[in-house]
Amino acid sequence: MSATVLTGATRDEFLREADAYRGELIAHCYQLVGSVHEAEDLVQETLLRAWRGRDSFEGRSSLRTWLYRIATNVCLTALRHRSRRVLPSGLGAPADDPDTAMALAPAGTRWLQPFPDGAYGSGDPADVVAGRTVVRLALLAALQYLPARQRAVFILREVLEFSAAEIAGILRMSVPAVKSSLQRARARVEEIAPTADKLTEPDSPEARRVLDRYMAAFENADAGALSDLLRDDAFLQSAPMTTWFSGKASCVPHLIRHTLARAVPGTYRMYATVANGQPTAVAYLREDAGRPYTPFGVAVLDTDGTHITGISVFADPALVALFGFPDEPPVP
Numbered sequence: 581m582s583a584t585v586l587t588g589a590t591r592d593e594f595l596r597e598a599d600a601y602r603g604e605l606i607a608h609c610y611q612l613v614g615s616v617h618e619a620e621d622l623v624q625e626t627l628l629r630a631w632r633g634r635d636s637f638e639g640r641s642s643l644r645t646w647l648y649r650i651a652t653n654v655c656l657t658a659l660r661h662r663s664r665r666v667l668p669s670g671l672g673a674p675a676d677d678p679d680t681a682m683a684l685a686p687a688g689t690r691w692l693q694p695f696p697d698g699a700y701g702s703g704d705p706a707d708v709v710a711g712r713t714v715v716r717l718a719l720l721a722a723l724q725y726l727p728a729r730q731r732a733v734f735i736l737r738e739v740l741e742f743s744a745a746e747i748a749g750i751l752r753m754s755v756p757a758v759k760s761s762l763q764r765a766r767a768r769v770e771e772i773a774p775t776a777d778k779l780t781e782p783d784s785p786e787a788r789r790v791l792d793r794y795m796a797a798f799e800n801a802d803a804g805a806l807s808d809l810l811r812d813d814a815f816l817q818s819a820p821m822t823t824w825f826s827g828k829a830s831c832v833p834h835l836i837r838h839t840l841a842r843a844v845p846g847t848y849r850m851y852a853t854v855a856n857g858q859p860t861a862v863a864y865l866r867e868d869a870g871r872p873y874t875p876f877g878v879a880v881l882d883t884d885g886t887h888i889t890g891i892s893v894f895a896d897p898a899l900v901a902l903f904g905f906p907d908e909p910p911v912p
Contacts, residue, residue, distance in 0.1 A: 594634060598627055601644055603700035605651050611715060611735050612655040614665035614692045614724060616902060622658060626651040641749065648740070649750040652732050659728040665692040667721050667892065668817040674826035678833035682821045691819045692721055694855035694880050694894055696903045697782070715856045717880060717892055722773035726765055733758055734765040782854040786885035791859040794881060794888060795850035798863070801843040803836045811887035818893035831891075849873055849909045855880045862900055864909045873909050875900035 602623060609619035609626075629650050630637075637646055666689065685691075695715055723731050732751060736742045737758075742750065744758045751758070780787045790809065797805040807828070816831040817824035825831045846869065850861040860880045864873040875897035882890030901907070 594631055595627065597643065598630055598647060601647050602627070605647060606700045607695070607715070608648065608735065608740070609651055609655050610693075610695050611720065611723070611739065612652070612728070612731060613659065613662070614690075614720060616693050616695055618658070622654050623651065626654050629654065641746075645742075645746060645750070648736070648742075652736070652750055656728050656732060663690055664724040665690045666724065667692050667717065668819055668822055668824040669815065670721055670724075671822045674815070675823050675830065678825065678830050679837065680823055680834075682818075682823045682838070685820045685822045689820065689822075691894075692717065692724065694860065694878055694892075694899065697854040697857060699902075699904065716858060717856050718882075719769070719773055720856070722769050725772055726768055730761050730765045730768075733761040734769065737762050738766075780883050780885040782857060782859045784885070787859045787883055788852070790883045790885070790888060791852055791861060791881060794879075795852065795861050798840075798843070798848045798850060798861075800845045801840050801847060803832075803840050806835060806840070807832045809888045811884065811889050814888055815882075815890045816893075817891070818895060820895065844869075848876075850879075851905065851910065853878075853903050853905075855903070859883060860903075862903050862905050864900070875905070875907060878903060 605623045605626060606616075606619045609622045610616055613619060613622065626647065630647060633650075637643070641649075668685075671685070694717065723734065726734065729751065733747055733753075736747045736750060737744070744755050744762075747753070747758045748755045753761070782788075782791075793805065793809055796802070797809065810828045810831055812828045813826075814828050814831055815824065815826045816834065825834055847866060849864045849866075853860045853862050855878060858880050860878055862878050863876040865876040866873045877893065877895040877897060878899050880892045880894070881888055882892075
């Protein structure tokens, strides 16, 4: 869209042009703020500001770059007044005893949310693959430790591959300042981000087999099958609890005594999806055979393609709808 068309466009024409970028802007804002719901609101604010300020668009950059500048700065303004979002593993050391009582996080704890892959994206395979290594939960949790502007520089360069000059224009920084900020961000991420296994694509046959076995283990209340799936160094965390476990020797007894002990075949019903580029199960739960299933939440898996190396449970029924699933389990 040229500057002439942009300044002369009707509101509907402008929004139609800008809306083509809504999905990627939501993903970008999510990477900055760690919440899908906040990201949706921030993109709405971005499009509103773009419409109001359309006369300032002179066409010296693309409409996409201009929208990213507005969205990034909207996010930075929002982050000034908000604490970082966390996962349970970011709140302290793992529990030593599998029977440790699960501690509910204090009210107001801001949790990192999982992101439903495919819900907002363009569907271009290259875009999907390029984004997966960045939106994985462990890396997003690490990015939360960066100052907001440093986080923005890192995402704009490492995720979106904007040039240093483009980032300088987006953030109103000098090019040397961008390069210095990026260097510090990379060093900090390398320091605090866990060493990742070779990434397994969530739609690969290996990852799908692991996910299918995980879902079957819960649906059948099969503790042995679940134990066989976990690698020795696996972790288990469950928001909104601050208690988490590291190592199969702790994770399996905890799951058996505090989750599967109360379950029988049919207690859980699960469906495959993808979150943050990771195989994920959407879960429904019923208290007993005579009661209906209700949404429970989602479980995001880390896997090496053979075993589960981590389970991140988000016990939030609202996430089931966010991932596009109904209030009742779909008919098989």
